[in-house]
Amino acid sequence: MELVKVRPKQQERRPPVQNQQPDAPAQIENADEPKKAHVRIKGEMITCESQTYKVVDYLSKGTFSSVYKVVDNKDGSMFAVKEEQSKPNCQFKVLREIAVLEAVKGATENDQKRFAVLYSKCNLDNSMLFVMTLFGESLSSLKRKRKHRIFSLNTGLFCSLETLECLKALHILGYIHRDVKPSNFTIGLRQNNRHHSIFIIDFSMSKRMLCSDGKIISPRSNIRFKGTVKFAPLSMHLGKDSSFKEDLESWMYMVADMINKTKLPWSLEQDLGNIERHKQEVFANPYSLFKDQEFSEIRDIILYLKKLQYVDKLDYAWVRYSPFIPFSVKSAASYKNAEGTVLVTGAAGFIGSHTVLQLLEADYEVWH
Structure with a gap:
């Protein structure tokens, strides 16, 4: 794969603060980030591109922005609004998200199903926001x-395969996520008829990997820590630039966090040096992440990751059908996709047609 240099720049490597919680995003991209941002109250009106929305609920606050549940005053439709307050000498992070969601419009219909729909965007006096699908x-x-x-093994494997498809759809667009973790994947709402699948969200730390001609952009050096310490790839600890393989590495940590009874070896670790050493051990000895013999096929994915270079694209079909599906069958997992097609059938699998929402609500136990 040919590399293309695009605006190369040297950055001083600054690791995240030592007292940071492993589950929290690294808050070091902007040292002058305000500690408290404006939060809209229930009933407050938001006008964007001639449409007026009323704030129904406050959903979440991230490192850079806040998310609200809103209702369209005209027809009563529900949406989500993500808003970021302006900061001196800082570019809006939501511009990255808008760029990704704009790119989604040119994706295949199947890949579009993995993302929110971008309805409108606007730049206000002290903030920038966009209106999107409510999940x-x-x-x-x-x-x-x-x-x-x-999760039960059944549910965890389903979520693992669904989130892998989300990453594949994002990578096809030419972007990587750089903050892959369970909180950045959601289920849809029944009233929107989107409760069949899992969706990928929050592209505030995303990075464009491909030029318009499909060539991979050259890596930068001395990268500042981005993402969430618990799920961040090893390269981020080392100040190296991320590529497609780093998203898959974070996905592997997420899989372990969803289905592994022993969780991640560094789940309770606070020292970043120790977390880095744990992740190095994963590649030296995959048993350190998936200790049980039943996970032998899953460990093969770690060995696959170990061979990849920055320029390599991922073999999603291999990950799905070589290690994952055989492991699912061996583990007696069984589930169907959004169209009701059986993806995996095992001896102890459940019977019947289930949506993702029903599966997550019931969370079928197949550990024993």
């Missing part, structure tokens, strides 16, 4: 409600 709970939120804060 349901994140996988992180759903997982916290489960016993031991992990």
Whole structure:
């Protein structure tokens, strides 16, 4: 794969602060980031591109922005609004998200199903916002409600394959996510008829990997830490630029977090140096991440990752059908996709047609 240099720049490597929680995003991209941003109140009106929306609820606050549930005053339709306050000498992070969602419009119909629809965007006096599809709970939120804060193997494998398809759709657009974790994948809402699938969200840390001619942009050096420490790839600890393979590495950590009873070896670790060493051990000895013998096929994905270089594109079909599907069958997992087609059938699998929402609500237990 040919590399193309695009605006190369040297950056001083600045690791995240030592007392940061592993689950929290690294807050070091902008040192002058305000600690408190304006939060809109319920009932407040937002006007964007001649449409007026009323704030119904406050959904979340990220490192750079806030998300609200809003209702269209004209027809009562529900949407989500993401808003970022302006900061001196800083470019809006939501511009990255808007760029990705604009690119989605040119994707295949099948790939478009993995993303929110961008309805409108506007630049206000002190902020920038955009209106998009309203989704349901994140996988992180759903997982916290489960016993031991992990999914059943059945549900976890389904979510793993669905989120892999989300990453594939994003990578086809020429972007990488750089903050792959359960809280950045959501289920759809039944009232929007989007409860059949899992969706990828929050592209505030995304990076364009491909030029218009399909050539890969050359890596930069001394990269500042971006993403969430718990799921960040090893290269981010080392100050190296990310590519497609780093998203897959973070996805592997997410898979372990969703289905592995022992969770991630560094889940409770606070020292970044120790977390880095744990991740190095994963590549030296994949058993350190998936200890049980039943995970032998999953460990093959780590060996595959170990061979990849910055310029390599991912073999999603191999990940899906070589290690993952055989492991699912061996583990007696069974589920169907949005169209009702059986993806995997195992001896102890459940019977019947289930949507993702129903599967997550029931969370079928197949550990024993």
